Every structure is written in C-alpha cells, then in structure tokens.
Amino acid sequence: MAATVEGVEIDTRHWIGGRRVDSADRFQSISPIDETPIADVASAGSAEIEQAAAAAQTAFKTWGRTGREERARLLHKIADGVEANIERLAVVETRDNGSLLRSHRRGVMPRVAHNFRFFADWLLQLDHPDFDTRGHRNHVSWDPAGVAAIITPWNAPLMLGTWRIAPALASGCTVVYKPPEWAPLTASLLADITAEAGLPDGVFNVVQGLGKTAGAALTRHPKVRRISFTGSVPTAKTIAAAAAENLVPLSFELGGKSPFIVFADTDLDLAVSTAVGQYDNAGQVCLAGTRILVEESIRAKFLAAFTEKAQAIRQGDPRDETIDIGPQISRPHFQRIDGFVRRAKEAGLQPVLGGGPNAKLGGLYYQPTLFLDPPENAEILREEVFGPVLCLQSFRTEEQAIAMANDTEYGLAGVVMTGDEERAKRVSAQINAGLVWNNCFFVRDLRQPFGGNGKSGIGREGGTWSFDFYCDVKASIFSPNGWSKNG
Numbered sequence: 001m002a003a004t005v006e007g008v009e010i011d012t013r014h015w016i017g018g019r020r021v022d023s024a025d026r027f028q029s030i031s032p033i034d035e036t037p038i039a040d041v042a043s044a045g046s047a048e049i050e051q052a053a054a055a056a057q058t059a060f061k062t063w064g065r066t067g068r069e070e071r072a073r074l075l076h077k078i079a080d081g082v083e084a085n086i087e088r089l090a091v092v093e094t095r096d097n098g099s100l101l102r103s104h105r106r107g108v109m110p111r112v113a114h115n116f117r118f119f120a121d122w123l124l125q126l127d128h129p130d131f132d133t134r135g136h137r138n139h140v141s142w143d144p145a146g147v148a149a150i151i152t153p154w155n156a157p158l159m160l161g162t163w164r165i166a167p168a169l170a171s172g173c174t175v176v177y178k179p180p181e182w183a184p185l186t187a188s189l190l191a192d193i194t195a196e197a198g199l200p201d202g203v204f205n206v207v208q209g210l211g212k213t214a215g216a217a218l219t220r221h222p223k224v225r226r227i228s229f230t231g232s233v234p235t236a237k238t239i240a241a242a243a244a245e246n247l248v249p250l251s252f253e254l255g256g257k258s259p260f261i262v263f264a265d266t267d268l269d270l271a272v273s274t275a276v277g278q279y280d281n282a283g284q285v286c287l288a289g290t291r292i293l294v295e296e297s298i299r300a301k302f303l304a305a306f307t308e309k310a311q312a313i314r315q316g317d318p319r320d321e322t323i324d325i326g327p328q329i330s331r332p333h334f335q336r337i338d339g340f341v342r343r344a345k346e347a348g349l350q351p352v353l354g355g356g357p358n359a360k361l362g363g364l365y366y367q368p369t370l371f372l373d374p375p376e377n378a379e380i381l382r383e384e385v386f387g388p389v390l391c392l393q394s395f396r397t398e399e400q401a402i403a404m405a406n407d408t409e410y411g412l413a414g415v416v417m418t419g420d421e422e423r424a425k426r427v428s429a430q431i432n433a434g435l436v437w438n439n440c441f442f443v444r445d446l447r448q449p450f451g452g453n454g455k456s457g458i459g460r461e462g463g464t465w466s467f468d469f470y471c472d473v474k475a476s477i478f479s480p481n482g483w484s485k486n487g
C-alpha cells in the first residue's frame with residue numbers, strides 16, 4: 001500500500017521488525033490545505049501492536065547491549081539521512097499537517113536531524129563522577145529500560161516524534177512509535193531512513209493507527225517499559241490509567257495556557273512582534289503565550305500596535321513561502337476552536353480581532369482572534385484552545401501580573417517582556433512553569449530541561465533528563481575490602 005504525495009512515494013503500511021506489515025483496516029489522511037484525502041494508511045489493532053512489541057523486545061536483547069559508540073554512530077547516520085531528505089520530508093509534512101513549508105524547510109526538519117545528533121553526542125559524554133562513601137567507591141550507570149512506546153500529536157509530527165525517539169534509541173531502548181493519525185506520513189519516511197542508515201531490524205518500529213485502538217493497545221501492552229506521550233490532558237489520563245496497570249514509568253508533555261507578560265518598560269516593537277508570533281502555526285503550539293498580560297499604562301499603545309501587526313498576518317496556502325499562517329489541522333479541530341469562540345461571544349465577549357472562520361479563504365482557515373478582558377472564570381481564558389485565539393488583560397503591579405500569570409491549572413511556559421533585567425529575574429523565578437523566556441520566545445537548546453508543571457505534564461526531557469527517563473539508573477558500590485589478590 002503506497003501513496004504519492006507532492007511527488008514523494010510513501011509506503012503507508014506499518015514498519016515492524018524491519019519489514020512492511022499491512023492491516024485489513026485503513027484510515028485516510030486528509031490534507032488540511034484543501035481537505036482532500038491524500039493517503040490510505042494501515043490502521044493497527046492489538047494484533048499489530050503485539051507483533052511490534054514482540055519485535056522490539058527481541059531487538060532489545062542486542063540493541064540494549066550495543067556499545068555507546070555504535071549507537072551514536074547509527075544515530076548520526078539517521079541524522080545524515082534526514083538531512084539528505086529535508087525537501088521530501090518538508091513537502092510531505094506540509095501537505096499532511098498544513099504547517100508552513102518555509103519553516104519545515106529551514107527550521108523544523110533541520111531540528112529533526114539535530115534531535116538525533118544531539119542525543120548521540122550527549123550519550124558519549126553521559127557520566128556522573130564516581131564518589132566515595134567511607135572508602136567505598138560509588139559508580140552511576142544508565143541501563144536501557146527496554147521497549148519504549150512513543151505517542152505524539154500532529155502539530156509538529158516528525159519534530160515531536162524524534163524529540164522522543166532519538167533519546168530512547170540513544171539510551172539503548174527499542175521503540176514502538178505510534179504517529180498521529182491526522183498527520184501520519186513523515187513517520188513512514190523516517191522508517192525508511194532508519195533502515196537505510198543500517199539500524200538493526202526491530203530497534204525502531206512504526207505502527208500506524210487511531211489513538212483509541214492502536215494507541216490504547218500500545219499503552220496497555222505488558223512488554224512496554226516506558227511510555228512517552230505528547231498530547232492532550234484527557235488522553236494523558238487514559239494513558240496514565242493503562243500505565244498504572246503495568247507500573248510503567250511515563251513522561252507526559254501536555255497542553256498549556258501560558259502567560260505572556262508585557263511590562264511598561266519593555267521594548268515595544270520587540271514585545272508586539274513576539275506577541276503576534278503567538279499566532280504562529282495557526283496557534284497550534286503547546287508553548288504559546290495565549291494569555292497576554294499588559295501593564296495598564298501602555299495597554300492602549302500596545303493594543304494599537306498589536307492589532308495593526310496582527311492584521312498584516314498573511315494567511316493562506318502553507319506551501320507559499322510568503323504566507324505566515326496556514327489552516328487548522330482538521331475539520332473536527334476547526335469546529336472545536338470555533339466552539340470556544342462562539343461560546344465566548346455568546347457569553348458577551350466581543351473579539352477586537354477576527355472571531356470566526358476566514359470567509360475569504362474558506363476551508364480550514366481560521367482568523368487570528370483576540371478577546372479583551374475575559375472574566376476570571378471565562379472558558380476562553382482557562383481552557384487551551386489550540387488555535388489562533390488569544391486573550392488580553394491588563395495589570396497594575398508586578399505582584400498582580402505574577403498572580404494572574406499563575407492563575408491557571410497549566411504550567412508549561414511563560415514569557416516576560418521587560419527592559420529591566422532584575423525584574424526579569426525576579427518575575428521569571430515566580431512563574432509556575434517549566435520554561436520561562438525573557439524578551440524572547442521558543443529559543444530551544446536541547447540541554448534545557450523541557451516539560452511542564454500541573455496539567456502541563458509529568459517529568460522533564462532534554463540532556464541527561466532524557467536518559468534518566470529511558471534508562472534504569474543504577475548505583476554500583478565497590479567496597480575497599482574483600483577482593484581476592486588476583487582481583
């Protein structure tokens with residue numbers, strides 16, 4: 001079973017134990033650009049999951065004992081393969097998930113390659129210095145845990161997938177990856193790349209399918225020793241219950257409703273352009289600062305400049321390099337976003353920007369939308385919309401800004417815009433979030449701990465934190481006594 005998308009041939013079957021495997025069931029991948037079906041994809045049930053888990057467990061016997069240098073070498077080979085295929089991966093991803101081709105070409109796909117290179121290099125340096133306990137030498141080592149199940153969403157499919165796949169493979173785990181059913185295609189190309197790189201059979205497996213069937217069977221599977229999930233809170237709760245059954249450690253990167261705080265002493269141009277950037281990827285970014293909090297004395301000035309800049313956003317076909325934002329991922333997701341906006345309007349809020357579908361473009365294009373001063377308990381202020389919908393409120397004091405910023409069940413990210421470095425340090429220290437950007441947004445370094453507090457997730461990945469998750473970390477204690485003379 002194959003599809004040709006933007007001239008690229010894609011095998012849309014699963015990739016299990018180093019070969020293509022089909023299913024009787026199929027699902028369709030529909031392009032958000034024009035809502036046309038672009039591929040029929042194999043849809044797994046528990047039998048295919050069983051097969052993949054068994055292949056991964058068999059492969060683990062060898063891969064788990066493969067030396068660090070060899071694992072790192074193969075990860076670099078995969079990165080080479082990604083780099084050689086950037087254009088093919090970019091055009092397929094854009095057709096499949098509707099994100100900008102220009103960012104796939106120049107930002108996202110290079111980051112996919114970097115995900116592999118970074119964890120390959122980190123593996124070679126992974127170390128904890130030995131330490132002494134009354135003459136006993138303590139040694140710390142990282143033993144791979146076994147089969148890792150990785151499940152990720154559609155808003156940055158290959159980037160979010162490989163951000164988990166690369167450290168799992170570097171750790172010596174074998175992987176069963178369940179890509180998002182709304183954008184499944186680049187995962188299949190990645191399987192080809194890993195095969196060409198010479199990754200042994202069964203070390204990396206792709207099982208395509210729906211969350212409630214393939215995803216659920218994977219997270220319940222007793223051979224799985226780690227579950228790494230990026231997605232929504234309701235799904236996370238279902239997965240946590242499945243993980244509890246087998247006592248499997250899990251890593252969750254979930255939603256957000258991050259604050260974007262603008263102090264009066266900010267560089268206004270920088271604050272406005274960074275704030276308008278929160279509409280990027282049509283608002284389908286977990287980290288987005290969707291609650292803009294502006295100091296009252298500059299509110300009018302900020303709002304005027306923000307509205308002007310937001311109105312200049314060019315929306316359209318994401319394959320056009322001059323376009324700034326594309327469509328939403330799917331009809332159900334589009335309707336969900338519109339539901340939030342309609343309910344906000346019914347509750348009496350009037351958007352000062354957008355407020356509905358983009359009538360000129362039709363399809364899945366939704367206008368960048370801004371609501372002012374929703375009441376404290378408004379749904380639009382509390383729930384993650386995951387679309388191009390922002391709220392703006394104002395504050396009078398720093399304490400009030402911090403209190404408003406922290407008035408959420410989420411805790412993924414925060415943005416602070418101020419000209420005062422001391423204030424930036426003081427405020428970011430008090431924001432309840434896994435990541436706080438000061439006078440910037442989305443500056444990523446894979447040495448950073450990445451993850452969220454509260455409903456935004458469990459655990460951290462990045463650098464050694466990733467290896468801590470995919471490994472059973474071990475302490476070996478060597479006594480000074482009792483060694484044989486030959487020992």
Ligand SMILES: NC(=O)c1ccc[n+]([C@@H]2O[C@H](COP(=O)([O-])OP(=O)(O)OC[C@H]3O[C@@H](n4cnc5c(N)ncnc54)[C@H](O)[C@@H]3O)[C@@H](O)[C@H]2O)c1
Pocket residue numbers: 151152153154155160178179180181209210211212214215216217219230231232233235236238239253254255256285286287384386412452456457
């Ligand atoms: N924190 C982060 O790093 C991060 C990054 C990107 C997106 N997200 C979050 O992801 C969400 C959007 O993604 P979504 O709507 O696709 O999320 P989702 O939870 O509906 O789906 C995510 C993945 O889980 C699978 N899934 C669904 N039901 C399942 C089940 N019962 N068992 C196992 N797997 C199942 C899906 O097939 C998909 O692959 C947003 O909340 C967003 O904030 C978080």
Ligand SMILES: O=C/C=C/C=C(\O)C(=O)O
Pocket residue numbers: 155156160163284285286287444450
């Ligand atoms: O939409 C969410 C984006 C998440 C980004 C990352 O996981 C990352 O940069 O590693």
